[in-house]
Structure formats: structure tokens, C-alpha cells
Amino acid sequence: MSFAAQGIDTGDTAWLLAATALVLLMTPGLALFYGGMVRTKSVLNMLMMSFVSIALVTVVWLAAGYSLAFGDDTFGGLIGNLKHAGMSGLGPDSVHGTVPTLLFATFQLTFAIITAALISGAIADRAKFGAWLVFVPVWALLVYVPVAHWVWGPGGWVLDKLGALDFAGGLPVEITSGASGLALALVLGPRLGFKKDAMRPHNLPMVVLGAGLLWFGWFGFNAGSALGANGLAAAAFLNTLAAGCTGLLGWLFVEQKRDGHPTTLGAASGAVAGLVAITPSCGSVSLLGALVVGLAAGVVCSYAVGWKFRLNYDDSLDVVGVHLVGGVIGTLLIGVFAVKEMTGGSEGLLYGGGLAQLGKQLVAVVAVGAYAFLVTYGIGKLIDKVMGFRADEEHEHTGLDLTVHAETAYDHGVLGHGAPVGASSVPSAQKVKSQA
Template identity: 80%
Template structure:
């Protein structure tokens, strides 16, 4: 009987994952800039802080218990991992996951957890108590993100192992989870003062574009690093990520030109992010032509989906639902059409001769993750709102959270009014009907 291969450290794989981990961590400051540019001047610093503090909070939770529960050996029916690695116990510098150090793998996965929590802040911008956010993030990470990560990526997780659904880099775990959770939390908090009445325009579009550029840059590590090696799959995932971002950008601009008569810088940033969101689950599953279609579909669908909040009356401040949830659903479902065995090593979608089976599995996974994350987040939000309070007071919201919470302002010139813009500064010319602000 041949001896089983002994896992060996691969320095090339390790070097690539080190770089990818740094790229993914950079996405959270990029998200902070993206969100910061989208809000009014009176809440810029608060928006930045909600992302930055998430880095610290999620890191503590992840290292204490999150990693063990998400990636430890399955403890119960594919639903949650065990407690063997609390505080990273039993994991030393020589421990390996595949061909890379387990400590590096854990850190790479940590960066995913960080940005997923930070994404939710866009749904509740301008009106969330910072103290409440400090409690919400660790509780949500432990009770919502960690179980879903185990379902999809953990040893024995039921979505991958039992159901057979595919999610290469986080369409379910990151995008749909953050989108459904953002919807739940904004329903708990209620709408901003002036929602549907006052113009709530982005105060700094260059900052939005800079944030989008950093997100796109980091996304190459987000998706390419998920191959966990310096190999052809990483190269294909990276190329697919670039392609989908481009077609998402073009798709959104096409809709804007046709619907509004103006292709905007904001639309370009939003479309690129929509394409990147959608390709996240599919980047290691579809070939390049499929990636182009996935990005294009997301750019078109998400450009319409951002109007859902006005139709249904929920105030998703920066359109986490319209971009992350909608884009995540698009990308996850299209795996059922465009998956190819050249990428998956076996599984094929409908357009490659695989029938409807994979599409059904993808749809069931979407429904399961969306339902659990929405209900769990809604419950957490309601409980915390009763115990510590999540909604800022009307006076705090009108004055601006930068001054009332942080005792700072982002800009030291001009006089700030309740709208949050310098009274002497010109505002962007945006029709109230188009006053929707998509998120990262």
C-alpha cells in the first residue's frame, strides 16, 4: 500500500497568500473611504470609524473563538465547528493547512470576517450609536458570520459537503450574509430623519472613487488568494475578477445613460463594485466568458436594485442590499449556469451540459443563508436595541455623529448646517429621483 503524501510547506503558495492577506486587509480601509465619501460631511468620521473599529473587534473574536468554530473539525451536523482551537490552541508555526501555514490561513480568513462585518455599517449609516456598534460587531461575528463560514468552507460544512453548492470566495459567506444582515439591521433602526424627503447626496465623489479603487485592488487578493496557492486557479480567479469588475462598470453606465441620460462617476464606481461582488463566488468556478457575463448582469441588475428601498420603504443608507445582496445572489445563481469542469474539476452548470441540478443547489444555498442571516441579525439587533440602544437620538443625528460622538469634524472650514454640507459650498446637481447612493 502506498504511503499517504505528507503535507509540505510550499514557499511560493505561502508568499502569495501573505500578499493576498495584506490585500484583503486593505479592503476595509478602502471600504471606509468609499462609505465615507458617500455620506454627508457631518458623519464622515463616524463612517470611517465604524470600519476601522471593526478590524480590532473582529480580530479579537476571531482569535479567541471564531476560527475554531468556523474551521475546526465539525462538531454538530455540518452546522458548527468544535472548540479545539480556542485562542488558536494547538496551532503552531509548523502547522499546515494544505501547503501554507495554518496561522496564515487563519489570518487570511480573518480579513474576510472583518470586511463582512464592516460592510453592514453602510446600511445603517448616519444614525447608529457608536457604543451600540461596538457591541453589535463581536456578537454578530460570533453568532452569524462564524456559523455560515463553517457551513460553506469549514470541514464537514453542510452547504458544501452535503448540499454540494459552490462558493469559491464568499458570495454566500460575505456578500449575501452582509446584505441580508444589513436589511435586518436597518429595519430594526428605522429610517434616517428626512428619508425620502431630504437630499442625502455623497459629499466627496473623489473619495468614493479612491475607495472603489482600493477595493478593486484588494479584491484581486480576496478572490485570487482563495485558491490558497500560487497556481493556475489563482491566475484564472484574478483575471475573472478583473474582467467582471470591468463589465459591471460598463453595465451600470449603460443603464445610467439609457435611463438618466448621464453616465456618472458614482455609477462607474458602483458598477465596478457590483461586478466584483457577483464574481466573488464564481471566480474560481467559471471561465473568462462566464465571468464577463456575471459582471455585466450584476452591473445591470444592481443599478435597478438600488431603488428597492424607495419602493419598499426601508432605509438602506448606502445600498448594501441593492449591491451586496442583489449582486451576491446574481453571482451565486449564475454558477448554476456557467460552472465549467475546466475550473471545478467536475461540476458543470446548465450551459455546459450539467442540467438544472447545480442551479437548484445554488438557489437552496442562497435561500438558507439569506434566511438565517436575516432572522439572526434581526433578533440580535432587537435584543441589543433594548439592552444598550442602537439608534442615535434625533439631536445627535441632526447635529452629526462626528461632533456628538467623536468630538471632531472631518473638515475645519465652512459652517455646517443640519444637512451636513458647508452652507457656502455648491452641491452636486442630482435629481431627487436619482438620489440613491449605492454601496461597496
């Protein structure tokens, strides 16, 4: 029997195959985005934290994550079952809607991967790589998987019982990663020299390249969440583009007004902030709503990234200021700008829906944010107690590239940390490894 005869739509399948590849590309894009934002001495470590997340989350997802997230509900809307552990029973003939179930599972896997990788930005420059290898799979199973079930899984309480809306991941991806990043930043403490030393991005062209790849992949992230080549996907695609643009412009406006200079880092960060905020709402709001959502995120997040200096938490690469704050903005504004033409029924405050939907969105934001923060804090504390999560002070000062990976990103070694131009770093790396 042909796949088409079994209910698989070839057009929807082709689009979702492409969207899955686009979303997977976002993690290497994130690696470049984060890698350019750190100092020279730890850029490879930052890249590795993203890339290794691809492998770690994939293994966990195939073993149990997918089944627990998207299996039939077993406990009051909180978690699925293990019927499909190890992808059991999901052959090429299995169908989810109009696409193969294996493709749907892979598409959802790419979301889980980048969510874990996002957290690394909050603890850049100071985390033990071995501790990260332990943290990622545990976190994926205990935090991401349950939240994904709540929001998207069959019988999940956020969607089925509460009625909150989230089209492409404001709750499971953005708010979860942001709240988790804050928790880990508190567990590890601030970097050496925080609020004293200049910690500027070492390679802004790399940051912009990473932001561009993220923006490109985000079309798969958001439009792909329609799970079909249809009008809803087209609307989500356009909303994604629009919000990224107004986010960029909003951030630059704040920089110009506040600092007198619109910066390259601000443009990249503003675009990402707009894309973060439109993620939950791209399938719920009109084009006008998308423009406002992006603008609001660009303006608010540009201020939010400075909160860490006032509140004394070291969120190295602004995961809290962009992803948590942007995710909250986009998720809440569904309750203001949702239109029934997009949602199929639910309307926001400005379109006659009253405060009901806004209240549902608020409950979901608080519940998911609190759960992610508390569980991540517990995981981080446990790992820190058992094996230590914070890198040794000497390693942090020298740079994690040389001390952990025995490599440097550039031929001239680690700028400002010992090796003269042209000197070989191999002896130093061997010495560090022998002492470890």
C-alpha cells in the same frame, strides 16, 4: 526541520501573505468608499465603523471564531469545535494544505472583518457607536462564523452535504452582509428626512479612491482563495478583473439610458457590483461566464438600489442593492455558467449540467440569506431594547462626528449645521460630551 520539509510551499505562502495584506486593505478602502458617500456631518463616524471592526472581529476570531468556523465539525455540518480556541495548538509548524495554518487563519480573518464592516453602510448616519461596538462581535460569532463553517469548514453542510459551490465568499460575505444590513435597516428605521431631503455623497473623489482600493484588494480576496500560486489563482484573478469591468459598463449603460447621464458614483458602484457577483463564481466559470456575471450584476444592481424607495426601507449606502443582490446573482449563475475545467467536475446548465447545480445554489442562497436576516434582526432588536441602537434625534441632526467623536472631518466644521466658516467646534463638542 525546515518549513519546506514539512510540506509548506514557499511560493504559495508568499502569495497568500500578499493576498492577506490585500484583503485587509479592503476594509480601509471600504471606509473611504462609504465615507465619501455619506454627508459631511457623519463621515468620520462612517470611517470609524469600519476601522473599529478590524479590532473587534480580530479579537473574536482569535478567541473562538476561527476554531468554530474551521475546526472539525461537531453538530451535523452546522458548527466546528473549540479545539483551537485562542489559536491553541497552532504553532509555526502547523500546516493547512501547502501554507502555514496561522497564515490561513489570518487570511480568513480578513474576510470576517470586511463582512462585518460592510453592514455599517446600511445604517449609516443614525446608529449609536456604542451599540455598534456591541453588535459586531456578537454578530461575528452568531452569524458569520456558522455560515463560514457551512460553506468552507470541514464537514460544513453547504459544501459537503448540499454540494453548492462558492469559491471566495458569495454566501458568507456578500449575501450574509446584505441580508444582515437589511435586517438592521429595518430595526433602526429610516434616517431623518429619508425620501424628502437630498442625501448626496459629499466627496465623490473619496468614493472613487475607495472603490479603487477595493478593486485592488479584491484580487487578493478572489485569487488568494486558491490558496496557492497556481493556474486557478490566475484564472480567478482574470475573471475578477473582467467582471469588475463589465459591471462598471453595465451600470453606466443603465444610467445613460434611464437618466441621460453616466455618473462617477455609478461607475464606482457598477465596478463593485461586478466584483461582488464574481466573488462566488470566479473559481467556477470561464472568462466568458465572468464577463456575463459582471454585466448582469451591473445592470440588475443599478435598478435594485432604487427598491428601497419603493419598499420604504432605508439602506443608506445600498448594501442590499449591491451586496445582497450582486451576491445572489453571482452565486446562482454558478449553476448556469460553471465549467468542469474550473470546478473539477460540476457543470452549469449551459454546459450540460442540467438544473441540478442551479438548484443547489438556490437552496444555499435561501438558507444563508434567511439565517443571516433572522439572527441579525434578533440581535439588533435585543441591543435596541437593552441600550438603544438608534442615535438620538438631536445627534443625528447635528451629525455623529461632532456629537459622538467630538471631531469634524473638515476645518470649516459641519456644512449646513451651525458652525460658521472658521469657527472652532471645540466648545460645542465639549458641551455635547458634558451632556451625554
